[in-house]
Amino acid sequence: MNEDERKLLSLRFVVVSLIFLGLGGIEGILMRSRIANLDAPLLGSDPQHFYSMLTAHPFVTIYGFAYMAVMGAFYYLVPYVLGKDFYSKKVAYASFWLIIIGVMTIWTTSFLTHYAPLYTLYWPLPVAISTAGWNPASILPFGVGMILIFSAVLAFFFNMFATIFIPLQAKTKPGAGFVAKELMITAFSLDKLRAKLRGIPSYVSKVMNFPVFVVGVFRGCVDTTINALIMGGVGVLLSVYGTSFLIPNMALNPGLIDPLVYKNFFWWGLDMIADGNVLMFTAATWYLIVPLLLNRSLYGENVVRSVILADLVVSLGVWGHHMMADTPQPTGLLIEGQIVTWGELVTMGLTIFAVLMTMWLARPVKYSAPLKYVLISIMGYGIGGTAGIIQANYAVNRYFHNTQWIVGIHAHVQLLIGLGLTIFAAIYALFPMLTGKQLSEKLADVQLVLWTVGGLVMGLGMGLAGVAGMLRRMLYLTGLGVYQPYMDAALVGSLLVASGYLVFLVNIIRTVGVRGIFGIFFPPRQRAEVAVPVVLSEAA
Amino acid sequence: MLVQYVFEIVYLTLIGVIICFILGFYILSRRPSKPTKLKGGISPHPSHGMEKSERNWLYFLLAIVLIGNLVTLAPLIPSATYGMWNQAAPVEIITIQVENYHFIMPAQPIEVPLGKAVKFVVISHDVTYGFGVFRKDGTMVFQMQVVPQPYSNSLVWIFDQAGMYDVRSTEYSGPLNPTMFVPNAIQVEV
Numbered sequence: 001m002n003e004d005e006r007k008l009l010s011l012r013f014v015v016v017s018l019i020f021l022g023l024g025g026i027e028g029i030l031m032r033s034r035i036a037n038l039d040a041p042l043l044g045s046d047p048q049h050f051y052s053m054l055t056a057h058p059f060v061t062i063y064g065f066a067y068m069a070v071m072g073a074f075y076y077l078v079p080y081v082l083g084k085d086f087y088s089k090k091v092a093y094a095s096f097w098l099i100i101i102g103v104m105t106i107w108t109t110s111f112l113t114h115y116a117p118l119y120t121l122y123w124p125l126p127v128a129i130s131t132a133g134w135n136p137a138s139i140l141p142f143g144v145g146m147i148l149i150f151s152a153v154l155a156f157f158f159n160m161f162a163t164i165f166i167p168l169q170a171k172t173k174p175g176a177g178f179v180a181k182e183l184m185i186t187a188f189s190l191d192k193l194r195a196k197l198r199g200i201p202s203y204v205s206k207v208m209n210f211p212v213f214v215v216g217v218f219r220g221c222v223d224t225t226i227n228a229l230i231m232g233g234v235g236v237l238l239s240v241y242g243t244s245f246l247i248p249n250m251a252l253n254p255g256l257i258d259p260l261v262y263k264n265f266f267w268w269g270l271d272m273i274a275d276g277n278v279l280m281f282t283a284a285t286w287y288l289i290v291p292l293l294l295n296r297s298l299y300g301e302n303v304v305r306s307v308i309l310a311d312l313v314v315s316l317g318v319w320g321h322h323m324m325a326d327t328p329q330p331t332g333l334l335i336e337g338q339i340v341t342w343g344e345l346v347t348m349g350l351t352i353f354a355v356l357m358t359m360w361l362a363r364p365v366k367y368s369a370p371l372k373y374v375l376i377s378i379m380g381y382g383i384g385g386t387a388g389i390i391q392a393n394y395a396v397n398r399y400f401h402n403t404q405w406i407v408g409i410h411a412h413v414q415l416l417i418g419l420g421l422t423i424f425a426a427i428y429a430l431f432p433m434l435t436g437k438q439l440s441e442k443l444a445d446v447q448l449v450l451w452t453v454g455g456l457v458m459g460l461g462m463g464l465a466g467v468a469g470m471l472r473r474m475l476y477l478t479g480l481g482v483y484q485p486y487m488d489a490a491l492v493g494s495l496l497v498a499s500g501y502l503v504f505l506v507n508i509i510r511t512v513g514v515r516g517i518f519g520i521f522f523p524p525r526q527r528a529e530v531a532v533p534v535v536l537s538e539a540a
Numbered sequence: 541m542l543v544q545y546v547f548e549i550v551y552l553t554l555i556g557v558i559i560c561f562i563l564g565f566y567i568l569s570r571r572p573s574k575p576t577k578l579k580g581g582i583s584p585h586p587s588h589g590m591e592k593s594e595r596n597w598l599y600f601l602l603a604i605v606l607i608g609n610l611v612t613l614a615p616l617i618p619s620a621t622y623g624m625w626n627q628a629a630p631v632e633i634i635t636i637q638v639e640n641y642h643f644i645m646p647a648q649p650i651e652v653p654l655g656k657a658v659k660f661v662v663i664s665h666d667v668t669y670g671f672g673v674f675r676k677d678g679t680m681v682f683q684m685q686v687v688p689q690p691y692s693n694s695l696v697w698i699f700d701q702a703g704m705y706d707v708r709s710t711e712y713s714g715p716l717n718p719t720m721f722v723p724n725a726i727q728v729e730v
Contacts, residue, residue, distance in 0.1 A: 051712070124666075132667070303594065326685045328691040338609065346601045346605060383559075386558070390551055395613065398683065399683075469679040
């Protein structure tokens with residue numbers, strides 16, 4: 001692939017991700033309306049419809065939006081930073097189509113059959129046909145949708161790993177075994193450990209050969225690969241059970257799976273998104289954008305590499321904070337989960353320190369849109385992360401678990417303001433490189449204010465409702481009572497976020513036009529008549 | 541004051557500090573800098589690792605981790621006390637069965653003595669539920685997950701306020717979960 005083709009691929013990923021963000025936003029507002037007991041159009045009064053939307057929502061926003069945006073950015077940036085093409089165009093497009101089809105399969109299954117086990121998929125709820133009243137035909141397509149999504153994710157990571165670790169001068173392409181070996185050695189700095197054991201003091205670790213951004217990418221990819229393997233495994237499990245329910249007298253017994261062991265594995269894998277995709281990819285993006293825009297080195301680059309390694313190691317032991325309300329879980333594991341989770345305060349604190357010091361030492365900073373977005377995303381991580389640390393405690397969790405605190409003030413503030421603004425920062429930084437055109441800074445400012453204020457109002461509204469005792473994943477069918485004002489505020493916040501998204505769309509459309517956006521999906525000959533390819537060829 | 545409100549106040553103070561810090565950083569970083577030793581941006585000896593300011597920040601973070609864990613694991617919080625430090629022998633064991641989106645209570649209401657340890661044992665016969673006890677104003681007293689059999693889920697609690705309490709499933713267990721509400725399920729008496 002040449003650079004123009006990579007730009008096109010990247011733009012395609014980003015445009016589809018933004019469509020999924022819009023879809024997820026509509027779902028979010030509908031669900032907020034339903035929780036606030038307003039007449040939500042399309043949702044009706046059937047709780048199962050609400051819960052099926054709640055099931056699809058994280059798949060649409062995390063995998064449809066966040067993952068696709070990250071994939072699009074990294075498919076362009078990793079080759080750009082390393083100065084070489086990525087490993088396989090076929091694998092890249094396979095990941096593009098597989099994730100779209102996978103997300104749409106899950107969305108369609110939930111919409112048509114009202115299958116609603118939620119993303120938590122606590123065993124045996126996803127296969128409890130008679131108890132929960134699921135349509136037996138819904139489980140197989142849902143499982144297949146998960147398999148498609150996580151196949152896409154694994155294909156993307158393999159493409160990244162192979163791009164990073166296969167040397168440019170390699171005459172024949174080494175196999176997956178070589179890539180896996182290099183990955184494990186470099187990601188965990190095992191070569192440095194081996195050198196220390198052998199008493200070689202001046203040994204320079206392999207990881208030092210890579211830019212910090214790339215180190216963040218491949219170390220984050222280790223986490224998200226584990227996530228994809230575990231979640232893909234759940235997809236296989238659902239597909240096997242789903243198939244068995246469709247064959248007469250072949251239904252498998254859900255009792256074959258231990259619910260607590262399953263839950264531990266599930267959270268071990270699922271939480272890797274938080275560390276890999278959310279924290280490490282965010283850090284990698286900051287490490288690239290901030291020095292690039294300020295035209296200076298990243299503060300404490302060598303320390304930062306170690307911090308990313310520490311984050312990787314910490315991430316392997318934090319799942320216990322999801323299990324703190326499970327009384328059959330051994331207490332030792334709960335305490336371990338708490339203490340290791342607090343370790344993220346150290347790794348994220350050092351990450352933020354390096355980014356802010358880089359900016360501080362570049363005074364006077366002329367803030368462009370991406371820099372402002374990075375700064376406010378740091379604030380989002382500060383606010384959401386602090387809430388996360390508070391709830392991730394053996395004792396405190398007894399009062400906060402499954403309340404609106406967790407999903408509002410922790411999850412949504414981190415995802416909307418922390419991760420969301422980092423992704424927008426990357427889009428604002430990449431847009432001129434990919435299209436040769438500049439987005440409006442004024443509209444970017446308006447979007448930033450609406451998105452941030454909206455995200456905070458929504459997150460705090462939900463969070464404070466949680467303190468007052470309001471549960472997440474709960475419809476209060478007879479009225480919200482004391483929780484009503486909080487939910488009204490959260491609804492207003494979500495509308496402000498949606499307004500910010502609309503301002504962003506206006507910014508894009510007035511810069512490249514609707515034809516410019518959708519023209520990137522047409523074959524090259526037809527594309528010659530639309531705006532973006534012209535811009536691309538001019539930029540080239 | 542309820543434990544969750546104490547944490548709310550601490551949290552709101554912290555986010556106020558974070559927002560002020562970011563706004564202050566934005567304003568101050570737009571001004572020209574005075575020359576400093578760190579102007580180069582990176583250490584002249586990369587292998588030497590952390591600068592002094594970064595090391596101090598690391599020590600500060602480690603201190604927060606240490607203090608935070610000590611505070612939240614110490615017997616300052618009732619749930620830590622009952623769970624780890626003072627596992628008083630319960631004067632009463634209350635066993636509750638859960639099946640097909642119904643709590644099967646041993647009595648309605650369950651009578652519980654004030655200030656004495658009682659043990660709640662909750663057993664699910666199908667899917668994962670939650671077991672949460674709420675005051676009449678909607679605030680949560682405590683909750684736990686109810687993992688289905690073969691597991692038994694139990695928790696010791698000491699009520700410090702007389703009155704009626706409601707029970708609700710605090711974990712999503714299917715679309716009928718919102719119906720799992722038992723008003724006036726527990727009566728705490730002197």
